[in-house]
Amino acid sequence: MAYYIGVDIGGTNIACGVVNDSCEVISRSKIKTNSIGNSLEYNDVLKVIKSAITSACEEAKINVNDAKSIGVGSPGTCNSESGVVENCNNLRFDNSPIRDDLEKEFKIPVYLDNDANAAAYGEFVSGAAKGAKNAVVITLGTGVGAGIIIDGKIYRGSNFAGGEIGHTVIAVDGAQCSCGRRGCFEAYSSATGLVRMTLKAGEENPKSIINDIIKEDGRCSARTAYKAMKAGDPVGKAVTDEYVKYLACGITNVINIFQPEVLCIGGGVCNEGEILLKPLKEAVAKQIYSKNSARNTEIVICSLGNDAGIIGAAMLFKS
Amino acid sequence: MAYYIGVDIGGTNIACGVVNDSCEVISRSKIKTNSIGNSLEYNDVLKVIKSAITSACEEAKINVNDAKSIGVGSPGTCNSESGVVENCNNLRFDNSPIRDDLEKEFKIPVYLDNDANAAAYGEFVSGAAKGAKNAVVITLGTGVGAGIIIDGKIYRGSNFAGGEIGHTVIAVDGAQCSCGRRGCFEAYSSATGLVRMTLKAGEENPKSIINDIIKEDGRCSARTAYKAMKAGDPVGKAVTDEYVKYLACGITNVINIFQPEVLCIGGGVCNEGEILLKPLKEAVAKQIYSKNSARNTEIVICSLGNDAGIIGAAMLFKS
Numbered sequence: 001m002a003y004y005i006g007v008d009i010g011g012t013n014i015a016c017g018v019v020n021d022s023c024e025v026i027s028r029s030k031i032k033t034n035s036i037g038n039s040l041e042y043n044d045v046l047k048v049i050k051s052a053i054t055s056a057c058e059e060a061k062i063n064v065n066d067a068k069s070i071g072v073g074s075p076g077t078c079n080s081e082s083g084v085v086e087n088c089n090n091l092r093f094d095n096s097p098i099r100d101d102l103e104k105e106f107k108i109p110v111y112l113d114n115d116a117n118a119a120a121y122g123e124f125v126s127g128a129a130k131g132a133k134n135a136v137v138i139t140l141g142t143g144v145g146a147g148i149i150i151d152g153k154i155y156r157g158s159n160f161a162g163g164e165i166g167h168t169v170i171a172v173d174g175a176q177c178s179c180g181r182r183g184c185f186e187a188y189s190s191a192t193g194l195v196r197m198t199l200k201a202g203e204e205n206p207k208s209i210i211n212d213i214i215k216e217d218g219r220c221s222a223r224t225a226y227k228a229m230k231a232g233d234p235v236g237k238a239v240t241d242e243y244v245k246y247l248a249c250g251i252t253n254v255i256n257i258f259q260p261e262v263l264c265i266g267g268g269v270c271n272e273g274e275i276l277l278k279p280l281k282e283a284v285a286k287q288i289y290s291k292n293s294a295r296n297t298e299i300v301i302c303s304l305g306n307d308a309g310i311i312g313a314a315m316l317f318k319s
Numbered sequence: 320m321a322y323y324i325g326v327d328i329g330g331t332n333i334a335c336g337v338v339n340d341s342c343e344v345i346s347r348s349k350i351k352t353n354s355i356g357n358s359l360e361y362n363d364v365l366k367v368i369k370s371a372i373t374s375a376c377e378e379a380k381i382n383v384n385d386a387k388s389i390g391v392g393s394p395g396t397c398n399s400e401s402g403v404v405e406n407c408n409n410l411r412f413d414n415s416p417i418r419d420d421l422e423k424e425f426k427i428p429v430y431l432d433n434d435a436n437a438a439a440y441g442e443f444v445s446g447a448a449k450g451a452k453n454a455v456v457i458t459l460g461t462g463v464g465a466g467i468i469i470d471g472k473i474y475r476g477s478n479f480a481g482g483e484i485g486h487t488v489i490a491v492d493g494a495q496c497s498c499g500r501r502g503c504f505e506a507y508s509s510a511t512g513l514v515r516m517t518l519k520a521g522e523e524n525p526k527s528i529i530n531d532i533i534k535e536d537g538r539c540s541a542r543t544a545y546k547a548m549k550a551g552d553p554v555g556k557a558v559t560d561e562y563v564k565y566l567a568c569g570i571t572n573v574i575n576i577f578q579p580e581v582l583c584i585g586g587g588v589c590n591e592g593e594i595l596l597k598p599l600k601e602a603v604a605k606q607i608y609s610k611n612s613a614r615n616t617e618i619v620i621c622s623l624g625n626d627a628g629i630i631g632a633a634m635l636f637k638s
Contacts (some may be wrong), residue, residue: 017499026511077612113549117517134477149578150469158616161609168572171491171504181571181606183491221481246491252500253487257467259476287500292406292481293396297477 002060005053005070006314007044008306009114011091015306016052018060018067018235019314023126025307027060029053033091035113042096049098050072050105057233067107070102070314073301073309078160080316081292083112086160115309117154117163120147121319122312123264127304132261136254137302138165140267144180146185154319164166170249185253189314191222191269194239198225208235210309224267230275244276250281255297266302276299322381324372324389324410325633327625328364329435330410334625335371336381337386338633342445344540344626346379348372361415368417368426384468388428388637389421392437392628395409395608396480399635402431405479407524413517430635434628436473436482440465440638441631446623448489451580456486456621459566459586462497463505472495473638485509489568510588512596513558522560541588563595573607574616582610583592583619596620 001020008015012031017025029052035047048071057064064070076088083099099268102110113121120129120137129135133152139145143165148155152271156162166186167179174183175193187193207288210228214220225243228236253265270276281299290296320339324544327334333352333398336344337462348371368391376383380578383389395407397551402418417528420431439448439456452471458464463485469472475481485505486498493502494512506512517586518539521529529547532540544562600618609615 015389023439077609105437145571149622150474155469155577156579157579159449159609159612161612162576162578167575167608169568172493172568174490174491179608241409249488251569256483256486257472258479259481260476261372264533288500289483290396290478290485291479293478 003062005067005071006118006310006312007049007053007054007072008118008207008309008313009049009072009074010115011075014045014048014052015310016049016056016061017307017310017314019055019311020102023311023315025310027056027234028310029055029059033114040091041110042091042093045091045093046101049102050114053106059224064106065108067108069111069312069317070106070129071111071113071118072098072102073113073115073313074098075115078112078114078162079109080113080156083110085112090279099119103257111319113313113316113319114147114160114163116145117147117156118310118312118316119145119266119308120149121154122304122308122310123221123266123302124149124312125315126311127308129262130300134258135262135264136165136258136260137264137266138251138254139302140191140269142190142192144190165250165254166177168250168253170246170253185250186248189250191212191244191267193246194222194225194243195220197239197242201225201235205235210235210239226272226275226291241279244279244283248280248287250278251299252284252287255284258262259290260297263297263299264302265299266305266308269295270301273301283314321517322379322386323633323636324366324375324383324386325437325629325631326372326389326394327437327628327632328368328391328410329434330613332516333364333367333371334629335375336629336633337375337627338630339382340545342630342634344373347629348374348378359410360626361410361412364410364412365417365420366506367446368421369524383425384427386427388430388636389425390430390437391417391421392432392434392632393417394434397433398479399429399430399432399475400428400554404431414630422573422602428636430638431637432473432632432638433466433479433482435464436475437631437635438464438585438627439468439626439631440473441623441629443468443471443586443631444634445630446627447583447619447621448581454483454575454583455577455579456569456583456585457573458621459508459509459510459584459588463509475580484569484573487572488570489565489572490539497549504565504569508562508569509528510586512565513541513562513588514539516558516561520544520554524554528552529558545591545594560598563598563602565604567599570618571603571606572587574603578609579616582618583621584618585624585627589620592620609633
């Protein structure tokens, strides 16, 4: 049995896992990204990464260099050829030679890619996109992350900054996005976008139970509108309908461009399952350009959860 | 010297050319698609295609089977593996085995692809995208056609219906598009979209010279607003600014997804040259997600004109 180490660098946690040939995670470690201070300077984060790797291997009862390789998924623009994180908004990672630094430390091959690419690759090698030739994986979280698999390989773009499907405008002059543009897919289809729509609907409809649910839960979340909808609230229903409208718009755009065998959606809001998926599929089917095709894209929910990033990173050696 | 035959099937003309190893068109033929009636039935169009091939070869003073191959670019969903046009809105071409039929007639290998893909491949093999690894070619005509080159190959999607960048929504609930959606990139950035904006501005501003130009030319075209703008008309300027705004929005979307080395734009409106290109590049540079990248996409105007479709089709054997 061969082992591969996968590291998933996030703004909150650095998660690491030892993965076997069958893409099973056999041990895990997780360290708060800011556990050694809030600077998030590269050298400090690097120390945390090294500790996470060491702990995961200890738990798996292997030495780090018993593993075949280490794969790292990092936020930002990751040059997978040079192993350098070129730009990163969340961490102070600009021009960080993470591959060379980890290879120096552990003496085994290290592979680097963007975290959304790694997660998509995880779903492709052993999750909801397994067996597809072309697949797109979209994660509806705080933002909208995306990874594109073409012909079994991660598509990175010529400058390794490709795949930013979340930052394609679907509503020109629309809601402000964190990237500076207005009307991005992310501004509507992220959990953040759903929360914004829910809060607005609650304000505009003081009698909606949306407001009671917010009070009870102590905050408005991506679940709030769905809870209200399930309780029969027409305002909740209107918010979830609006959310699905924008989500279907962006997903139809992706299908019209890529026509992948499989398009996977992940992230907390997908815990709604069929309540989200059924109207989404119906809305997309009505809009896609390939209505007459015998083989249209299957829309499915990601199956690996948070492990996608670890498994995909661990398998980067073959990406 | 080896020869390759390229056929570009359009709603108006069927154009054919004999192309040499250096991607030069050494002879051409062009037949009106409806020259044998308006039915546009597959068998009738097939006869026109055969005549066009025979004439182009006669002019080049070669026999058809002296050529290495025939490549055909057709509208619609073209299955490049089976050589069948699966769906086609413009011509009655559904499930037409064009490859097998032409191979039976001419006894040389035949390759089939979508016309926008063929034109993009033409720009890639010998035009404005030559030498790029990843490129996107967008044609601003009656509609917005697009072809995507990834790793030197045409990207077709799993069901051969991919690449419909013109049918990605940039303005949710916006202008009606021919595909049934509202707010597609095509509805704003095609010549048709520009004409619609120009007519509307003319109506709303009866004193604008837009109306004089329309009268003088006998119609409103994609040139009308640019003519007015160049003559100092603020309404003309506002229309061209609006057009560039939408065009930049769609092109930025494409760059954020693909980050190609080169993005080529073609079609009649590109005859405006720098007057279109300069403000377009400025608007895109302000919006793209990869502002910090040292290697951003170069936006250029297609260089092959109508020959792109013929050259690309002729070179399909290596796509």
